[in-house]
Amino acid sequence: MKQISKYAVLALVAGGMAAGVMSFAEFGASEADAAVSNPGKLQPVSAFAKIKNKNERAVALFNEAGKVIASPRCMNCHPATDRPTQTDSMRPHIPLVVRGEGGMGAAGGLACTTCHHEANFDAANVPGNPKWALAPAEMAWQGKSLGQICAQIKDKERNGGKDMAALVHHMAEDELVGWGWKPGGNRTPAPGTQKQFGELIKAWADAGAACPKG
Amino acid sequence: MAALTLKINGESRQIDVAPDTPLLWAIRDGAGLTGTKYGCGVAQCGACTVYLDGQPVRSCSMPVSAVGTSEVTTIEGLSSKEAKAVQAAWVAHDVPQCGYCQSGQVMSAASLLNLNPKPTDEDIDLAMNGNICRCATYVRIRAAIHSAAKTLEG
Numbered sequence: 001m002k003q004i005s006k007y008a009v010l011a012l013v014a015g016g017m018a019a020g021v022m023s024f025a026e027f028g029a030s031e032a033d034a035a036v037s038n039p040g041k042l043q044p045v046s047a048f049a050k051i052k053n054k055n056e057r058a059v060a061l062f063n064e065a066g067k068v069i070a071s072p073r074c075m076n077c078h079p080a081t082d083r084p085t086q087t088d089s090m091r092p093h094i095p096l097v098v099r100g101e102g103g104m105g106a107a108g109g110l111a112c113t114t115c116h117h118e119a120n121f122d123a124a125n126v127p128g129n130p131k132w133a134l135a136p137a138e139m140a141w142q143g144k145s146l147g148q149i150c151a152q153i154k155d156k157e158r159n160g161g162k163d164m165a166a167l168v169h170h171m172a173e174d175e176l177v178g179w180g181w182k183p184g185g186n187r188t189p190a191p192g193t194q195k196q197f198g199e200l201i202k203a204w205a206d207a208g209a210a211c212p213k214g
Numbered sequence: 215m216a217a218l219t220l221k222i223n224g225e226s227r228q229i230d231v232a233p234d235t236p237l238l239w240a241i242r243d244g245a246g247l248t249g250t251k252y253g254c255g256v257a258q259c260g261a262c263t264v265y266l267d268g269q270p271v272r273s274c275s276m277p278v279s280a281v282g283t284s285e286v287t288t289i290e291g292l293s294s295k296e297a298k299a300v301q302a303a304w305v306a307h308d309v310p311q312c313g314y315c316q317s318g319q320v321m322s323a324a325s326l327l328n329l330n331p332k333p334t335d336e337d338i339d340l341a342m343n344g345n346i347c348r349c350a351t352y353v354r355i356r357a358a359i360h361s362a363a364k365t366l367e368g
Contacts, residue, residue, distance in 0.1 A: 119280075121277060
């Protein structure tokens with residue numbers, strides 16, 4: 001048996017014991033989480049060309065991109081409170097961690113980097129990325145409608161001062177955003193691809209960036 | 215298997231483990247430092263806490279190959295003034311029961327006091343909630359951290 005396999009098995013066995021003893025689930029998906037399926041593919045921008053009204057086309061494009069925004073892979077780090085959520089069921093993060101300054105955890109408390117490192121580490125089922133952090137509080141998405149999130153995304157006061165070009169770049173190119181499509185382990189990826197998502201956001205911006213109602 | 219050089223507790227050590235071995239096992243099996251404990255293996259209990267360049271990390275949650283030139287500090291090498299105050303307070307409050315989780319608890323408590331010399335109950339809970347104690351010595355842990363903070367005030 002390869003050494004890593006030995007440790008993976010140890011981790012699984014002990015993880016199961018810990019879950020039994022301490023009555024909480026691990027980083028990985030629970031049985032309930034497994035029932036949450038990936039909403040699937042994204043329609044290409046060309047599928048929206050038949051909508052002649054620009055505003056209506058923009059709204060339709062954003063609704064399509066919204067499949068990604070509503071994904072647990074994105075929502076988990078855009079929580080309504082200071083505590084992130086995790087797994088496909090978006091349950092509160094265990095252990096308790098809070099945003100803190102810079103989205104990296106409370107000062108002197110548990111930092112994201114205590115457990116999350118440069119890359120996913122499957123032997124411990126811990127996800128990782130060099131930019132791992134919570135979105136700022138003004139970028140909280142959970143509990144909001146897609147229309148509210150759309151307005152928030154366009155608002156420079158709440159989007160980190162991004163103009164539309166920077167916003168498109170963030171969605172299409174950002175490394176941590178991109179992690180959502182290659183989350184590893186048993187995590188459900190965001191729908192489609194980051195490239196498709198970026199194209200939808202760009203087409204939405206080009207069509208005037210109108211937002212869904214509500 | 216490959217020989218890796220790790221700087222642990224100020225000493226360079228050659229450790230012959232596979233690069234994707236969790237740091238925890240490189241410390242325990244490779245370096246023979248068994249003060250760092252294996253609890254859950256999935257970054258949920260904190261028993262395996264060590265420092266990487268002074269910052270607490272769960273050593274089960276990263277491959278040894280990710281350590282690079284960073285300095286690892288384990289419970290055996292913990293010698294800061296905060297650590298000494300924590301260890302004295304641990305004894306004074308008779309904190310450990312079975313003791314298995316205590317090296318991780320002490321590592322986290324010393325780091326907390328280093329970054330936050332006067333922690334409130336809430337600060338302590340936020341810093342220590344990732345260190346699980348099956349004997350539930352949490353009340354004594356919190357009291358001992360407050361005591362250590364007072365000691366450090368002078």
